[in-house]
Amino acid sequence: MREFTIGPNDAGQRLDRWLAKTLPLLPAPLAQKYIRIKRVKCNGKGAKRDTRLVQGDVLQLYINDEFFDTPTPENAFLSVFKPQLDIVYEDENLLLVNKRPGLVVHPDEQEKVNTLLTHIQAYLYQKKEWNPRQENAFAPALCNRIDRNTGGIVIAAKNAETLRVMNQKIRDREVEKSYLCIILGAITPPAGRLEGYLLKDEAKKLVSVHKTPVPGGRTAVTLYQTLAQKNGLSLVACRLVTGRTHQIRAQFAAAGHPLLGDGKYGRARENKKYGRTGGQALCSYQLAFRFTTDAGCLAGLNGRVWTVDQVDFVTDYFPHVPLHP
Structure with missing residues (x-):
């Protein structure tokens, strides 16, 4: 009292x-x-x-x-009364959450409370699975992140061991992340590989794509397959071999086929024409664990695949293409 x-x-x-x-x-x-x-x-x-x-x-x-307590980014979760989460999978070690477009994953200068991480921490705190006053250092954390206006599956670790193992699996490319996107036009060939070097401009929050190595540039590889074409648009499935900032968005734009709705790398006139101006048509719709080395507490997840039930832009522009073939 x-x-x-x-x-x-x-x-x-x-x-x-x-x-x-x-x-x-x-x-x-x-x-x-x-x-x-x-x-x-x-x-x-x-x-x-x-x-x-x-x-x-x-x-x-x-x-x-x-x-x-004094408000800080670390205790912002206390301000979340009813966590809003679309949980794809949960066990004692981790959460797979389908993030909605428009929600940031971590607190930043503009948003301190309404973030994916604070909603996850509030959810676990209210379930009494985590109490920061009983921990020396650990707090539930995200193992991967996606852009504010990109939707899809994000991995959250409930404990330090899961965070350590999952981060290593991601570095070793034993976690497959597949995306759906809509691009302008029809890319040739309809299935293939985008490869180059991405250079990030921190001040402008943009990346540029280069065909040959550049100082500070990082290798970026994306595998893609066209699933459907309609009205000058193509629905494309992508699998990330590397996971760089804005990788899919920048690489398709550099190939002459920017993502529909993309405000950074796209075409404003085309976005308006097709009625998509609220963010890029991009979703991390499928996640697969392909462990080839010891996974410790996560071994039981090996070989499992999760797919989101619905992607808004697929429903809007390609309603007859199934997400679960």
Whole structure:
């Protein structure tokens, strides 16, 4: 229990508004609940949320200690009252989550709370599978990341051993990540391999594609296959051999076939023509574990494949193409 005495600067405020300012980590719906069930008392008695505070009032807050912490990126998950997750698979070690387009995976300068990671941490915290006050260093973490406007499967580790093993498997290319995208036009040949060197411009948040090695450039290899063509668009399946920033988007643009809806590497006029201006038509729709070395606690996942149930742009532009052939 924490106790506060209302001073002259706080007098006149509504109780619920004072609580929101004093405990910014406490989600508003939970604050309202605590007031309702009398875990917030004024002068020893329950009070209503619209009670006007008077100088000298003594408030007793029967609220968990973690909500009194100073807000940081590490405790942002406390502000998530109802985690919104599309869980593809879950066991005691990891989560596979289908991230919706528009959601960032990690907190950044623009968004601190509404991120995939904070929703995952809130979910595990509320399930009592993870409590940061009982951990020295570990917090649930993502093993891979995808762009804000790209949807698809993201791997989250529930424990340090899973994070270590999965990160190594990704480095050893024992995790197959397959994507669906819509490109402008029809690429030739309809199935093949895009290979080059990507150079990232950190200031502009863009990558350039080069046919020959360049200082700072990294090898990028994408295998692709055209699945369908219609109205000047092609639905293409891609498998990443390497996983570089903006790899698929930049390589197809460099090949003369940018992704539909891509605001960085695409064509604004074509995006508008086809009615896709809210983000690139790209989804990490399938994930397969192909372990060839010891996987420790994850050995039971070897050989398994997961595919998302629905991809919005496939439904919109190629509704008769199945995601589960």
